[in-house]
Amino acid sequence: MADETSRDDEPKAVPGTGRPAGEPGVPAPAPPPDDATDEDSPDEDASNEDASDNATGGSPDDTGDTGTGGSDGDDNGGSDTGDSDTGGRDAGDRDAGSGGTGSESVAPSGALRPEETGEPAGERDPATGAPVTLPAETAGGEQVPPPPGAPDPAHDVEQRRREAGVDQRFPFGRPGQPLGRAHPFVFGFTAALGVITAWMLVKAATNAKSVIVMIVVAMFLAVGLNPAVERLRKFGFPRGAAVATVFLLVILFFAGFVASLVQPVSEQVTELRHNIPEYVQQLQDNKTLADWDKRYGLLDRAQKAVSGEDFQKTLTDTATGIGKVAINGIFQTITILILTLYFLSSLPQIKTFFYQLAPRTRRARVALLGDEILDRIGGYVAGQFTIAFIAGITSYIFLSILGVKYALALALIVAVTDLIPLIGATIGAVIVCLVAFLTGDTTDLIVCVVFYVVYQQVENYLVYPRVMKRTVDVQPAVTIVAALVGAALLGVVGALLAIPTAAAISLLIREVVMPRQETL
Numbered sequence: 001m002a003d004e005t006s007r008d009d010e011p012k013a014v015p016g017t018g019r020p021a022g023e024p025g026v027p028a029p030a031p032p033p034d035d036a037t038d039e040d041s042p043d044e045d046a047s048n049e050d051a052s053d054n055a056t057g058g059s060p061d062d063t064g065d066t067g068t069g070g071s072d073g074d075d076n077g078g079s080d081t082g083d084s085d086t087g088g089r090d091a092g093d094r095d096a097g098s099g100g101t102g103s104e105s106v107a108p109s110g111a112l113r114p115e116e117t118g119e120p121a122g123e124r125d126p127a128t129g130a131p132v133t134l135p136a137e138t139a140g141g142e143q144v145p146p147p148p149g150a151p152d153p154a155h156d157v158e159q160r161r162r163e164a165g166v167d168q169r170f171p172f173g174r175p176g177q178p179l180g181r182a183h184p185f186v187f188g189f190t191a192a193l194g195v196i197t198a199w200m201l202v203k204a205a206t207n208a209k210s211v212i213v214m215i216v217v218a219m220f221l222a223v224g225l226n227p228a229v230e231r232l233r234k235f236g237f238p239r240g241a242a243v244a245t246v247f248l249l250v251i252l253f254f255a256g257f258v259a260s261l262v263q264p265v266s267e268q269v270t271e272l273r274h275n276i277p278e279y280v281q282q283l284q285d286n287k288t289l290a291d292w293d294k295r296y297g298l299l300d301r302a303q304k305a306v307s308g309e310d311f312q313k314t315l316t317d318t319a320t321g322i323g324k325v326a327i328n329g330i331f332q333t334i335t336i337l338i339l340t341l342y343f344l345s346s347l348p349q350i351k352t353f354f355y356q357l358a359p360r361t362r363r364a365r366v367a368l369l370g371d372e373i374l375d376r377i378g379g380y381v382a383g384q385f386t387i388a389f390i391a392g393i394t395s396y397i398f399l400s401i402l403g404v405k406y407a408l409a410l411a412l413i414v415a416v417t418d419l420i421p422l423i424g425a426t427i428g429a430v431i432v433c434l435v436a437f438l439t440g441d442t443t444d445l446i447v448c449v450v451f452y453v454v455y456q457q458v459e460n461y462l463v464y465p466r467v468m469k470r471t472v473d474v475q476p477a478v479t480i481v482a483a484l485v486g487a488a489l490l491g492v493v494g495a496l497l498a499i500p501t502a503a504a505i506s507l508l509i510r511e512v513v514m515p516r517q518e519t520l
Contacts, residue, residue, distance in 0.1 A: 213493055214332060218339030220497060223374050224381025225250070225340070226347055243345045251337070257412045264406040373507060377500040379471030386467055388418040391425065391459065395432065398451055404432075405439045421483040421495050425456050472503045 146163060153160035164173025205212065225246050232242035283289055293299050305311050343350065351370065358366040392415030399407035414428035429452035437445035468474065474482075479499055486498025 210332070213490065214336050215339060216497065217493060218336050219343050220377065220500070221336070221340045221381070222343035222347055223377045224385075225344055225378075226374070227378040227382055229344065240345070243341070247337075247341050247344065250340075254333075254337075257416065260409040260412050264409045369507065369511060373504040376472055376503045376507065380468070380500045380503065383467040383471040384419050387459065387463060388415045390463060391415055391418040391428070391455075394455060395428075399432070399436075402436070402444060402447060403440075404436045404444060404448075406435065410435060419496070420492055421499060422480065422487075423495075425452075425459065429456070468499075472499065474499060474503045474506060478502050478506065 146159075151159040153163050161173075166173055228246045229239065229242045232245060233239060237245070289298070351374070355363060355367045355370060392411045395414040396407055396411035399410055404410065410432045413431055414425075417424045417428035417431070420427070429448075433445055433448040433452070436448045465476065468479070479502065482498040482502035483495050486494030486496075486501070488494070490497070
C-alpha cells in the first residue's frame, strides 16, 4: 500500500480552488502529447487514465500511488507510469507556481483560463479615445462627493467632466436621481399649482355666473317640460312635433303675459302725464303741506334739488340703469327660451351621454336613479304650473266679480309670481291689493286682503301638499329649508331650483347612502 504521508515538497493548494492547503489534492491531468490530434475524445483520455491507474495498482484518489507505482517499476506499466509521474509533477508545478505563466493561464482542472486584463474596460471619450473615470456612486445610486482638495468644477473643465460622468451616451453628464413626491420643492410646486387652478376656476365661474344661471334655468325648464312632450308622444306625435307644440304653447303664454301688461302700463302712464298739473295744484292747496312749507321751506328745497345738476345726473343714470336692466332681461329671456328649445329637443341624447360617463358595471343603476331624479324635477315643474294656474284662474274670477280694473293682467301677475316658492303668492297678493286700492277705494283693499289671506291658507295646507306629495315626495320642513337656502344663494332662481334639488338629494341619500350604512 502506498504511503499517504504528506511530504514537504508536495505542492500546496492554490487559494480559491475549493481544497484546504493541508489536504492532498488530485493531480491535474497531463496535457496531451505533441503528437495528439484533435480527434482524441474525452472518453479516450479517460480510458487512458484508467489504464494507467490500473497498471500502477493505485487508486485515482491517492496522489502518491501513481508516483510510487512508477518508482517501483511494475512489469506491466514501465513507460506509462513514468509519463503519469511526469504529468503529475508538471500539474503540481502549475498549481503551485503563483508567479508563472502556467498558473495564470491554466485552471486547476487543466482548462485554459480566458485572458484577463489588469483593469476593467470602462467608458471612453469618443473624441480622444481615452478612458473616462465615472463619478463614484453609492449603493442607492447617489454620487459620492469629491474628495477634499479636488478642483472646483466651476473652473476646471476636466474635473467638471469627471464629476458629471461624461461619456458617449451622456455627453453632458449623467442625470441625477429624480425628485420624489415627498420632496419639499415638488410638494410646494404641486400645491401652488392646485391653488392657482382652483382660484382660476372660481374666477371663471364668477365671471360666467350669468351664463351658468341661464344654462341651469334652461335645463330645468327643459326637464320640466319633458313630461308634456312624453304625453304628446303617447298620442302618436313624433318627438319633433311634440317639442314644437309644447314650445309654442310656452311662447304663447309669455306673449299673452306681456301683451296683458302693455295696455295697463301704457294707460297708467298716459293718465299720470295728464294728471300731473292737478296733482301739483292739490299739493299747493293742501293746508298741512302749506304749514310745513312755512316752517321748513319744503318747496324751496325741492325746487333747488330738482334744478340742481346732481338731481338731473341721478335721474339720467336711473333711467339708463332701468333701460339696461330691461334690455338685459329681454336678452336673457330670449336666450333661455332658445336654450330650452335645444335642450328639450336633445334631452334623450344628453341623458345617454351623461349615463355613459358612469362605469359599465354601475351604469344601469345610475340610469335608473337619473331617470327618477328627472321625473321628480319634471313633476315639480308640472306641479308648480298647476298651482300657479289654479291661483291665476281663482284671482281672475275674484277680481272680475269685485270689478277691479285690469283683472286679466293682475291674474297673470299672480300666476307668474306664484311660481316662486314661499314668497311668490304674497308678492302677487300685495300687487293686486295695491292696484285695487289705487283704482278703487278702501273697501276694495280690505276685501282683497281678506280674500288672499284665506286663499293662501288653502293653497299652503290643501293644494300645495297634495300636488307636491304626488310629484316630488319631499317633506314640508325640507321644502322650506331648501327654499330659504336657495333664495339666499341665487335669489329667485335659487328658490326655484331648491326644491327639486332637495328631492334629488333625498333620493340619493335614501337609495345610496342608507343601504351602505346598513352594511357597515
